[in-house]
Amino acid sequence: MDKDQRIREKSRLGMNFLRFAVLTIFLLAAGIYSLRYELRSYVFLNQFLDPHASGLLLRLERHGLETQEVMLSTTLGPVRARLYVPHGIAHPPGMVLVHGIHHLGIDEPRLMNFARAAASNGFSVLTPEIAALADYHVDGASIGTIGESSAWLEQHLDAGPVTIVGVSFAGGLSLLAACDPRYAPHIRALVLMGAYDNLGRVARFLATSQAEFPDGRMEHYVAHDYGAAVFVYSHLDQFFPASDQAVAHDSLREWLWEQPKEAQSYLPRLSPASRATMEILLARQIDRLRRKLLAAIQADDRQLSAISLDGKLGSLHAPVFLLHGATDDIIPSTETLWLEKEIPKPYLRDALITPAFSHVDPDKHAIWIDQLRLVEFLAGVLRTAD
Numbered sequence: 001m002d003k004d005q006r007i008r009e010k011s012r013l014g015m016n017f018l019r020f021a022v023l024t025i026f027l028l029a030a031g032i033y034s035l036r037y038e039l040r041s042y043v044f045l046n047q048f049l050d051p052h053a054s055g056l057l058l059r060l061e062r063h064g065l066e067t068q069e070v071m072l073s074t075t076l077g078p079v080r081a082r083l084y085v086p087h088g089i090a091h092p093p094g095m096v097l098v099h100g101i102h103h104l105g106i107d108e109p110r111l112m113n114f115a116r117a118a119a120s121n122g123f124s125v126l127t128p129e130i131a132a133l134a135d136y137h138v139d140g141a142s143i144g145t146i147g148e149s150s151a152w153l154e155q156h157l158d159a160g161p162v163t164i165v166g167v168s169f170a171g172g173l174s175l176l177a178a179c180d181p182r183y184a185p186h187i188r189a190l191v192l193m194g195a196y197d198n199l200g201r202v203a204r205f206l207a208t209s210q211a212e213f214p215d216g217r218m219e220h221y222v223a224h225d226y227g228a229a230v231f232v233y234s235h236l237d238q239f240f241p242a243s244d245q246a247v248a249h250d251s252l253r254e255w256l257w258e259q260p261k262e263a264q265s266y267l268p269r270l271s272p273a274s275r276a277t278m279e280i281l282l283a284r285q286i287d288r289l290r291r292k293l294l295a296a297i298q299a300d301d302r303q304l305s306a307i308s309l310d311g312k313l314g315s316l317h318a319p320v321f322l323l324h325g326a327t328d329d330i331i332p333s334t335e336t337l338w339l340e341k342e343i344p345k346p347y348l349r350d351a352l353i354t355p356a357f358s359h360v361d362p363d364k365h366a367i368w369i370d371q372l373r374l375v376e377f378l379a380g381v382l383r384t385a386d
Helices: 003-034 036-049 056-061 109-120 141-157 169-178 199-208 225-233 242-256 260-264 272-282 286-299 301-306 334-342 368-385
Strands: 065-074 077-086 094-098 124-128 162-167 187-193 210-212 218-220 320-325 348-354
Touching: 036 109, 036 368, 065 109, 065 141, 077 109, 077 141, 094 109, 094 141, 094 169, 109 124, 109 162, 124 141, 141 162, 141 169, 162 169, 162 368, 169 187, 187 368, 199 210, 199 225, 199 286, 199 301, 199 334, 225 242, 225 272, 225 286, 242 260, 242 272, 260 272, 272 286, 286 301, 320 334, 320 368, 334 348, 348 368
Parallel strands: 094 124, 094 162, 162 187, 187 320, 320 348
Antiparallel strands: 065 077, 077 124, 210 218
């Protein structure tokens, strides 16, 4: 081979290598692009689990953020809220994150971690304080607060309808807001975490530790006593005479706030019968109150039905994602099976009942296949919410 031939051969090999390198880079970029939501989902979950998590991928996908305390003007009065705003995004999509039953409301640490993870992922996140839920009550007035919060955020961002993430008992209320013609135009999609379908059925589970399937089967697993205590707290007149209700309220509130010594300090101020009832609650002996609980559930059937979802989702026109912990002992995962039957099929985008989640918390020790399914589920949410 003469010198010119060797030069031409080297040039040809060089061009082939360049083509291979360009093709490799293109395929790698295409692969990364096609998996961008899975990568964002992975980062989101890591930040939710550990706000201090670090790594190259997290640094590449994470946005800085700032928080703003806001006061929403609603038809029900002013509503305290917090806005999480990502840096470097001109028109971020909106997300309304609605807390569950907890006295800390929008200051609950897990909720704040979720909101920061979502904002770092590129969403502008509003967390409105739902007064009734912060006081351990589920009521119809909260539906309006959720709906008006969605309208406020859409108007504030001017980036189109927003996604609602409803946690626990807020999930069912969020679905009802999405079916209200006043609020539906402002809602892009819904993500329900550990949501209920029928409140009466959930209350019976809390009283009996029997979860009901849509096919009529019953399954026994132990309900958390916290749920029954919440029911009693919101129905004090069914368990205590009027003369004891104020003291019973304060005692049970301290118990729900995880202050057992303070809760017990109220016992001497109760009548003997009321003290016996409160001691049963504080001892977590829910089975001893089962008869009273079932009677109270039956007496409150009309109110529970009014904010249940049975037959109320015909006007739903937003895609819905359902996520439920397989061993949820407050709202049993069978409720998501009922919701799958209740939600109009064109709008049920995904439903995942997983051991990788408890009631509202991801499990850091879940096996890899369950973690992967959770990543895929959240990737679908991100695609729809963007």
